[in-house]
Amino acid sequence: MRLSRPLIAFLLLGFAALSPLRAFAQSTSPYTVVVPVSDTSEAQRDQAFSTALAQVLARVSGGQDLRSNPGYSDALKNAPGMVQQYQYQRATGASAGLLLQTTFDSGAIRRAIAQMGASSAGVKPPVLLLVHGVGGSLLGQDALAPLASAAGQRGYNVVYADNTAALPDMTRLAAADPSALASITGTYHTGLVLLGQLRQGGADWTLLSGGKAQHWADQAGSTGAILSDAGNVMADRLGRQLNVIAGSTTVEGTFWVSGLTSARDYAGMLSALRADPSVLKVVTVGAQDDGALLDVKSSLALPALAADLAAGGQLLQAPPHQGADVSLRWLH
Numbered sequence: 001m002r003l004s005r006p007l008i009a010f011l012l013l014g015f016a017a018l019s020p021l022r023a024f025a026q027s028t029s030p031y032t033v034v035v036p037v038s039d040t041s042e043a044q045r046d047q048a049f050s051t052a053l054a055q056v057l058a059r060v061s062g063g064q065d066l067r068s069n070p071g072y073s074d075a076l077k078n079a080p081g082m083v084q085q086y087q088y089q090r091a092t093g094a095s096a097g098l099l100l101q102t103t104f105d106s107g108a109i110r111r112a113i114a115q116m117g118a119s120s121a122g123v124k125p126p127v128l129l130l131v132h133g134v135g136g137s138l139l140g141q142d143a144l145a146p147l148a149s150a151a152g153q154r155g156y157n158v159v160y161a162d163n164t165a166a167l168p169d170m171t172r173l174a175a176a177d178p179s180a181l182a183s184i185t186g187t188y189h190t191g192l193v194l195l196g197q198l199r200q201g202g203a204d205w206t207l208l209s210g211g212k213a214q215h216w217a218d219q220a221g222s223t224g225a226i227l228s229d230a231g232n233v234m235a236d237r238l239g240r241q242l243n244v245i246a247g248s249t250t251v252e253g254t255f256w257v258s259g260l261t262s263a264r265d266y267a268g269m270l271s272a273l274r275a276d277p278s279v280l281k282v283v284t285v286g287a288q289d290d291g292a293l294l295d296v297k298s299s300l301a302l303p304a305l306a307a308d309l310a311a312g313g314q315l316l317q318a319p320p321h322q323g324a325d326v327s328l329r330w331l332h
Contacts, residue, residue: 035052191312
Protein backbone atom coordinates (compact mmCIF):
# COMPACT_ATOMS: atom_id res chain seq x y z
CA MET A 1 0.00 0.00 0.00
CA ARG A 2 1.34 3.44 -0.93
CA LEU A 3 1.18 6.04 1.84
CA SER A 4 0.13 9.58 1.02
CA ARG A 5 2.81 12.28 1.21
CA PRO A 6 1.20 14.03 4.22
CA LEU A 7 1.07 10.74 6.12
CA ILE A 8 4.70 9.93 5.30
CA ALA A 9 5.77 13.35 6.56
CA PHE A 10 3.63 12.87 9.62
CA LEU A 11 5.30 9.60 10.54
CA LEU A 12 8.79 10.86 9.77
CA LEU A 13 8.22 13.78 12.12
CA GLY A 14 7.89 11.33 14.98
CA PHE A 15 4.23 11.66 15.85
CA ALA A 16 3.91 7.90 16.21
CA ALA A 17 6.24 8.03 19.20
CA LEU A 18 3.76 10.26 21.04
CA SER A 19 6.47 11.85 23.13
CA PRO A 20 5.22 13.85 26.11
CA LEU A 21 4.62 17.56 25.80
CA ARG A 22 7.61 18.22 28.05
CA ALA A 23 9.85 18.04 24.99
CA PHE A 24 8.37 21.39 23.97
CA ALA A 25 8.25 22.94 27.42
CA GLN A 26 11.57 24.72 27.68
CA SER A 27 12.01 25.98 24.10
CA THR A 28 12.94 29.65 24.45
CA SER A 29 13.78 30.44 20.83
CA PRO A 30 11.79 33.48 19.68
CA TYR A 31 11.36 31.77 16.32
CA THR A 32 9.69 28.63 17.73
CA VAL A 33 5.98 28.48 18.64
CA VAL A 34 3.66 25.67 19.72
CA VAL A 35 -0.03 25.94 18.75
CA PRO A 36 -2.93 23.47 19.01
CA VAL A 37 -4.41 21.89 15.88
CA SER A 38 -7.47 19.69 15.42
CA ASP A 39 -5.95 17.39 12.79
CA THR A 40 -2.98 16.96 10.46
CA SER A 41 -4.60 18.26 7.29
CA GLU A 42 -2.78 20.77 5.12
CA ALA A 43 -5.45 23.40 5.79
CA GLN A 44 -5.06 23.05 9.56
CA ARG A 45 -1.28 23.07 9.28
CA ASP A 46 -1.22 26.24 7.18
CA GLN A 47 -3.61 27.96 9.59
CA ALA A 48 -1.35 26.97 12.49
CA PHE A 49 1.67 28.34 10.63
CA SER A 50 -0.15 31.66 10.22
CA THR A 51 -1.12 31.79 13.91
CA ALA A 52 2.42 30.94 14.97
CA LEU A 53 3.94 33.52 12.60
CA ALA A 54 1.82 36.29 14.12
CA GLN A 55 3.34 35.49 17.52
CA VAL A 56 6.89 35.36 16.17
CA LEU A 57 6.48 38.72 14.38
CA ALA A 58 5.33 40.29 17.65
CA ARG A 59 8.28 38.80 19.55
CA VAL A 60 11.01 39.76 17.12
CA SER A 61 9.66 43.28 16.54
CA GLY A 62 9.76 43.95 20.28
CA GLY A 63 5.99 43.83 20.76
CA GLN A 64 5.08 46.26 17.98
CA ASP A 65 1.52 45.96 16.67
CA LEU A 66 2.20 45.28 13.01
CA ARG A 67 -1.34 44.28 12.00
CA SER A 68 -2.04 47.55 10.21
CA ASN A 69 1.34 47.67 8.44
CA PRO A 70 1.48 47.08 4.68
CA GLY A 71 2.39 43.49 3.90
CA TYR A 72 1.28 42.00 7.23
CA SER A 73 -1.65 40.02 5.80
CA ASP A 74 0.49 38.82 2.89
CA ALA A 75 3.17 37.63 5.32
CA LEU A 76 0.63 35.51 7.24
CA LYS A 77 -0.63 34.01 3.97
CA ASN A 78 2.95 33.13 3.04
CA ALA A 79 3.79 31.71 6.47
CA PRO A 80 4.45 28.15 5.16
CA GLY A 81 7.28 29.53 3.02
CA MET A 82 9.08 30.86 6.13
CA VAL A 83 8.91 27.59 8.07
CA GLN A 84 12.26 25.98 8.78
CA GLN A 85 10.90 22.86 10.49
CA TYR A 86 7.78 21.60 12.22
CA GLN A 87 6.72 18.67 14.38
CA TYR A 88 3.42 17.23 15.59
CA GLN A 89 2.99 16.00 19.14
CA ARG A 90 0.31 14.92 21.57
CA ALA A 91 -0.40 17.15 24.55
CA THR A 92 -0.93 15.60 27.97
CA GLY A 93 -3.05 16.38 30.99
CA ALA A 94 -6.00 18.77 30.91
CA SER A 95 -4.94 20.23 27.56
CA ALA A 96 -4.77 16.81 25.85
CA GLY A 97 -4.96 17.18 22.10
CA LEU A 98 -2.73 17.63 19.10
CA LEU A 99 0.01 20.27 18.96
CA LEU A 100 2.20 21.60 16.19
CA GLN A 101 5.61 23.05 17.02
CA THR A 102 6.90 25.34 14.29
CA THR A 103 10.32 26.96 13.90
CA PHE A 104 10.65 29.81 11.39
CA ASP A 105 13.72 30.90 9.47
CA SER A 106 15.19 33.86 11.38
CA GLY A 107 16.39 35.67 8.26
CA ALA A 108 12.98 35.39 6.60
CA ILE A 109 11.31 36.82 9.71
CA ARG A 110 13.64 39.82 9.88
CA ARG A 111 13.15 40.51 6.17
CA ALA A 112 9.38 40.33 6.54
CA ILE A 113 9.47 42.83 9.42
CA ALA A 114 11.68 45.19 7.41
CA GLN A 115 9.32 44.96 4.41
CA MET A 116 6.50 46.09 6.69
CA GLY A 117 8.45 49.26 7.42
CA ALA A 118 9.25 48.20 10.98
CA SER A 119 12.42 47.12 12.73
CA SER A 120 13.64 44.17 14.76
CA ALA A 121 13.81 45.63 18.26
CA GLY A 122 15.81 42.87 19.87
CA VAL A 123 14.20 39.75 21.28
CA LYS A 124 13.17 40.01 24.90
CA PRO A 125 14.11 37.34 27.47
CA PRO A 126 11.42 34.84 28.48
CA VAL A 127 9.27 35.36 31.57
CA LEU A 128 9.70 32.74 34.31
CA LEU A 129 6.26 31.74 35.62
CA LEU A 130 6.10 30.87 39.33
CA VAL A 131 2.38 30.56 40.03
CA HIS A 132 0.94 28.70 43.01
CA GLY A 133 -2.53 27.17 42.95
CA VAL A 134 -5.25 27.49 45.59
CA GLY A 135 -3.80 24.47 47.37
CA GLY A 136 -0.33 26.01 47.46
CA SER A 137 1.41 23.81 44.89
CA LEU A 138 3.45 25.31 42.05
CA LEU A 139 1.51 25.04 38.79
CA GLY A 140 3.13 23.57 35.69
CA GLN A 141 2.84 24.06 31.96
CA ASP A 142 -0.54 22.36 31.47
CA ALA A 143 -2.27 24.35 34.20
CA LEU A 144 -0.73 27.64 33.05
CA ALA A 145 -1.63 27.19 29.36
CA PRO A 146 -4.15 30.12 29.32
CA LEU A 147 -1.53 32.48 30.74
CA ALA A 148 1.18 31.31 28.34
CA SER A 149 -1.19 31.56 25.39
CA ALA A 150 -2.21 35.14 26.24
CA ALA A 151 1.44 36.13 26.69
CA GLY A 152 2.42 34.43 23.45
CA GLN A 153 -0.19 36.33 21.49
CA ARG A 154 1.45 39.53 22.73
CA GLY A 155 4.95 38.40 21.75
CA TYR A 156 6.26 37.15 25.11
CA ASN A 157 7.79 33.73 25.61
CA VAL A 158 7.58 31.95 28.98
CA VAL A 159 9.54 29.28 30.83
CA TYR A 160 8.67 27.10 33.81
CA ALA A 161 10.59 26.03 36.90
CA ASP A 162 12.22 22.66 36.17
CA ASN A 163 13.68 22.19 39.66
CA THR A 164 11.50 23.63 42.42
CA ALA A 165 14.00 22.61 45.08
CA ALA A 166 16.53 25.03 43.59
CA LEU A 167 14.22 28.03 43.66
CA PRO A 168 14.99 30.85 46.12
CA ASP A 169 12.64 31.81 48.91
CA MET A 170 9.50 33.28 47.31
CA THR A 171 9.22 36.06 49.89
CA ARG A 172 12.75 37.24 49.16
CA LEU A 173 12.15 36.95 45.43
CA ALA A 174 8.91 38.97 45.62
CA ALA A 175 10.86 41.68 47.46
CA ALA A 176 13.38 41.76 44.58
CA ASP A 177 16.23 40.59 46.82
CA PRO A 178 19.40 40.76 44.65
CA SER A 179 20.70 37.35 45.73
CA ALA A 180 17.34 35.73 44.97
CA LEU A 181 17.25 37.41 41.57
CA ALA A 182 20.82 36.33 40.88
CA SER A 183 19.78 32.72 41.54
CA ILE A 184 16.99 33.02 38.96
CA THR A 185 19.28 34.66 36.41
CA GLY A 186 21.93 31.99 36.78
CA THR A 187 19.43 29.21 36.08
CA TYR A 188 16.87 30.71 33.68
CA HIS A 189 18.85 33.56 32.07
CA THR A 190 16.14 36.17 32.54
CA GLY A 191 15.34 39.11 34.78
CA LEU A 192 11.59 38.78 34.12
CA VAL A 193 9.58 36.77 36.67
CA LEU A 194 5.83 36.54 37.27
CA LEU A 195 4.84 35.37 40.75
CA GLY A 196 1.23 34.42 41.33
CA GLN A 197 -0.99 33.06 44.10
CA LEU A 198 -4.42 31.83 43.05
CA ARG A 199 -7.29 32.02 45.52
CA GLN A 200 -11.01 31.40 45.26
CA GLY A 201 -12.33 33.78 42.59
CA GLY A 202 -9.11 35.74 42.18
CA ALA A 203 -5.34 35.94 42.37
CA ASP A 204 -2.47 38.11 43.59
CA TRP A 205 0.39 38.87 41.21
CA THR A 206 3.92 40.28 41.36
CA LEU A 207 5.89 41.05 38.21
CA LEU A 208 9.65 41.42 38.57
CA SER A 209 11.44 43.30 35.81
CA GLY A 210 14.98 44.57 36.15
CA GLY A 211 14.91 44.25 39.93
CA LYS A 212 11.70 46.24 40.38
CA ALA A 213 8.43 44.72 41.61
CA GLN A 214 4.93 45.56 40.41
CA HIS A 215 1.91 44.20 42.29
CA TRP A 216 -1.76 43.81 41.36
CA ALA A 217 -4.79 41.67 42.19
CA ASP A 218 -7.41 40.13 39.90
CA GLN A 219 -11.00 39.25 40.74
CA ALA A 220 -11.95 37.48 37.50
CA GLY A 221 -14.28 34.48 37.58
CA SER A 222 -12.91 31.17 36.31
CA THR A 223 -9.31 30.05 36.73
CA GLY A 224 -8.85 30.18 32.96
CA ALA A 225 -10.04 33.79 32.85
CA ILE A 226 -7.78 34.73 35.78
CA LEU A 227 -4.73 33.26 34.07
CA SER A 228 -5.55 34.76 30.68
CA ASP A 229 -6.04 38.19 32.28
CA ALA A 230 -2.69 37.84 34.04
CA GLY A 231 -0.94 37.14 30.72
CA ASN A 232 -2.41 40.27 29.18
CA VAL A 233 -1.73 42.50 32.19
CA MET A 234 1.84 41.21 32.31
CA ALA A 235 2.28 41.99 28.60
CA ASP A 236 0.84 45.49 29.08
CA ARG A 237 3.20 46.28 31.94
CA LEU A 238 6.27 44.85 30.25
CA GLY A 239 5.35 46.60 27.03
CA ARG A 240 5.39 50.01 28.67
CA GLN A 241 8.92 49.28 29.91
CA LEU A 242 10.48 47.30 27.11
CA ASN A 243 8.68 47.86 23.81
CA VAL A 244 10.44 51.10 22.92
CA ILE A 245 11.65 51.10 19.35
CA ALA A 246 15.02 52.51 18.46
CA GLY A 247 15.01 55.89 16.77
CA SER A 248 17.09 57.36 13.98
CA THR A 249 19.11 59.64 16.28
CA THR A 250 21.94 58.63 18.62
CA VAL A 251 21.59 59.26 22.34
CA GLU A 252 24.71 59.62 24.50
CA GLY A 253 24.98 59.54 28.28
CA THR A 254 26.81 58.15 31.29
CA PHE A 255 26.10 54.85 33.03
CA TRP A 256 27.32 53.95 36.52
CA VAL A 257 27.55 50.19 37.08
CA SER A 258 28.30 48.94 40.59
CA GLY A 259 28.84 45.43 41.93
CA LEU A 260 32.00 44.81 39.89
CA THR A 261 34.23 42.87 42.26
CA SER A 262 36.60 41.26 39.76
CA ALA A 263 38.01 41.57 36.26
CA ARG A 264 35.60 38.82 35.27
CA ASP A 265 32.64 40.90 36.45
CA TYR A 266 33.92 43.89 34.50
CA ALA A 267 34.39 41.86 31.33
CA GLY A 268 30.96 40.25 31.70
CA MET A 269 29.30 43.61 32.19
CA LEU A 270 30.90 45.07 29.06
CA SER A 271 29.93 41.98 27.09
CA ALA A 272 26.30 42.28 28.23
CA LEU A 273 26.13 45.93 27.16
CA ARG A 274 27.79 45.35 23.81
CA ALA A 275 25.48 42.42 23.08
CA ASP A 276 22.43 44.69 23.21
CA PRO A 277 21.56 45.75 19.62
CA SER A 278 20.59 49.24 20.82
CA VAL A 279 24.06 49.92 22.25
CA LEU A 280 26.26 51.55 19.61
CA LYS A 281 29.38 52.27 21.68
CA VAL A 282 30.65 51.79 25.24
CA VAL A 283 33.77 53.48 26.67
CA THR A 284 34.95 53.31 30.30
CA VAL A 285 35.75 56.81 31.56
CA GLY A 286 36.33 56.16 35.26
CA ALA A 287 36.22 53.70 38.15
CA GLN A 288 35.84 53.84 41.92
CA ASP A 289 35.54 51.04 44.50
CA ASP A 290 33.30 48.38 42.91
CA GLY A 291 31.86 50.64 40.20
CA ALA A 292 32.69 51.88 36.72
CA LEU A 293 31.55 55.00 34.90
CA LEU A 294 30.77 54.41 31.23
CA ASP A 295 30.08 56.68 28.32
CA VAL A 296 27.34 54.99 26.29
CA LYS A 297 25.95 55.77 22.84
CA SER A 298 22.58 54.21 22.06
CA SER A 299 19.74 54.26 19.57
CA LEU A 300 17.31 54.12 22.52
CA ALA A 301 16.54 56.75 25.12
CA LEU A 302 18.68 56.02 28.18
CA PRO A 303 15.82 55.02 30.56
CA ALA A 304 14.48 52.62 27.93
CA LEU A 305 17.95 51.18 27.39
CA ALA A 306 18.38 50.66 31.15
CA ALA A 307 15.07 48.75 31.31
CA ASP A 308 16.05 46.68 28.29
CA LEU A 309 19.42 45.75 29.78
CA ALA A 310 17.92 44.91 33.16
CA ALA A 311 15.36 42.55 31.59
CA GLY A 312 18.19 40.11 30.85
CA GLY A 313 18.72 39.58 34.58
CA GLN A 314 22.45 40.26 34.91
CA LEU A 315 21.93 43.96 35.58
CA LEU A 316 19.52 45.64 37.98
CA GLN A 317 18.36 49.23 37.93
CA ALA A 318 19.95 50.91 40.96
CA PRO A 319 19.51 54.15 42.96
CA PRO A 320 20.88 57.31 41.29
CA HIS A 321 24.64 57.85 41.38
CA GLN A 322 26.18 61.32 41.30
CA GLY A 323 27.49 62.22 37.86
CA ALA A 324 25.64 59.43 36.03
CA ASP A 325 22.49 59.56 33.91
CA VAL A 326 21.68 55.91 34.62
CA SER A 327 22.68 53.65 37.52
CA LEU A 328 22.81 49.86 37.29
CA ARG A 329 24.08 47.04 39.47
CA TRP A 330 25.85 43.94 38.17
CA LEU A 331 24.58 40.64 39.58
CA HIS A 332 27.06 37.85 40.29
